[in-house]
Amino acid sequence: MNMNERYQTRGSDLILTLLLFCCALFVVSSVYVTTPLTSQFSEIFHVEPSVAAWPTSIFSVFYAIGFLIFGPLSDRFGRKPIILFGLCCLTAVSISIGFIDDFLLFVLLRGLQGLVAATFAPSALAYVYDVFPTTKIATVIGFISFGFVTAGIFGQVVAGIINQTFDWQKIFLIFGGLYFSCAIAVYFFLYENRTEAKSMIIKDYFLTVKRIFTDKNLLICYLITMMLLLTFIGMYTILGAYLSSSPFYLSDKEILTIRAVGVIGMILSLLAGSLIKRYGLLLVFRTGLFMSVVGLVAVGMATNLVVIALMSIFYVAGISITFPAIMLLVGNFGGKERAMAASFYAFILFIGATLGPLLSIWLMHHGSYFITLIVLAALMAIGLTASFFIDEKEEARF
The missing domain is CATH 1.20.1250.20 (MFS general substrate transporter like domains)
Structure with missing residues (x-):
């Protein structure tokens, strides 16, 4: 054995x-x-x-x-x-x-x-x-x-x-x-798995990078990846400032509570596997992106504290099923080079996380809370639109 x-x-x-x-x-x-x-x-x-x-x-x-x-x-x-x-x-x-x-x-x-x-x-x-x-x-x-x-x-x-x-x-x-x-x-x-290790020289590395960045499906995934933490961290960056001012005037502890309730939405990621098996990878992926767009718009338009909290949960739920779905897509399209494909995915994801607060603060300074959330929603909508150009054949794998 x-x-x-x-x-x-x-x-x-x-x-x-x-x-x-x-x-x-x-x-x-x-x-x-x-x-x-x-x-x-x-x-x-x-x-x-x-x-x-x-x-x-x-x-x-x-x-x-x-x-x-x-x-x-x-x-x-x-x-x-x-x-x-x-x-x-x-x-x-x-x-x-x-x-x-x-x-x-x-x-x-x-x-x-x-x-x-x-x-x-x-x-x-x-x-x-x-x-x-x-x-x-x-x-x-x-x-x-x-x-x-x-x-x-x-x-x-x-x-x-x-x-x-x-x-x-x-x-x-x-x-x-x-x-x-x-x-x-x-x-x-x-x-x-002792058979997994393989040699790699510099030439092989650049050839692999070339294959990754000439794959249409991976490029689309990377575009969508950029939007995920950019909007997620961007939204939470300005949410605190918004809730601490008129008409809410919440304390730091109360703001932390509003942020913490988002964990409820994160639980949906644990069900991602079952949802993907039942409805298909791309359908779950697009549904998560759609929920994120709707959630951001709703959080931006809401003026009631309870509605803001509920819509933030809805938004986080969308993000939470989007993450495992896009990780699966990157793994599928990466094939034998999936470790390097995942490296670029993580790199781009974190670049988005870095840009999110900067963009949100700039938009707040030159616009308003509502405009900032609408812009973030528009970025997620770009990702949702791009998802319809992903090759459908990978959906059959799960």
Whole structure:
């Protein structure tokens, strides 16, 4: 009995799915743990607020760069070794941050942390295609996607609770412990497909990049990818400012509650696999995009607080089923180069996340809350329109 047969007979699908979900949740949370601490960093290290944001900004920059590095490396060395390497490095860097009090060193280590955190996403997507049977891929991707989208709230909330109870260094010590636990679990439970590694020279790399960026379907997916976190983070960036002013005048705690209810919509990503099997990949994908467009318009037009909260849930629900669907499409169209295709997907996704707040704040400054939400909805509508030009044949795979 070979390794793959043993894997199947052990019935480890659920264990692996939960493990990949936990890794996704904890790794991506590292993006957000410093977000609620910017003002505190300004006081502790005696720097301007704009400088205090560097630990978050440098993480984001190196996180995006890392996607372009570790996708190809997972093709060369295998998915499990790259995931394990990343978790071990995250453990070491996170624990190191927990013992420092120099701001410059803190910023440098956050950059390194962002770089190694990028090992997970492209490797995990390719791993799912390598190991899981076709009938279970959609469900597993749904769980991983749920980990990604909930990390934004989980990372900030957990960091805030730890910081209020202990101090900011303990955040990194605790997360370092979580990464170490994940590394141990990956070592013992993640099945390794030893036939997956392959050699790659520079010429092969550029030929693969050329194939990816001449594939019409992947280009459409990347266009839509740019819109996802751009609108998601953009909407939540201005929502707080809107709710804190007339006619609502909500407190920070009340605004956090409105944002947190969006988690209800995120749960839909766990059902993405079942929905895709029943209705088809592209139909679910387009439905998610349509819900996102309608949700953004409704949030922009609503003047009642309850309606705003409900429509934000509706919008997040649309985004939450769009994410696993587009990850499946990128994996399908990427074929043997899906790890590199996933790398570009993650890179573009995070570029959108970076542009979202900038665009939304600019629109708010030169227009209004309503105009900003309508523009974001229009961008999502462009993505929805583009989705109808995707090749229909891939829908049959699930």
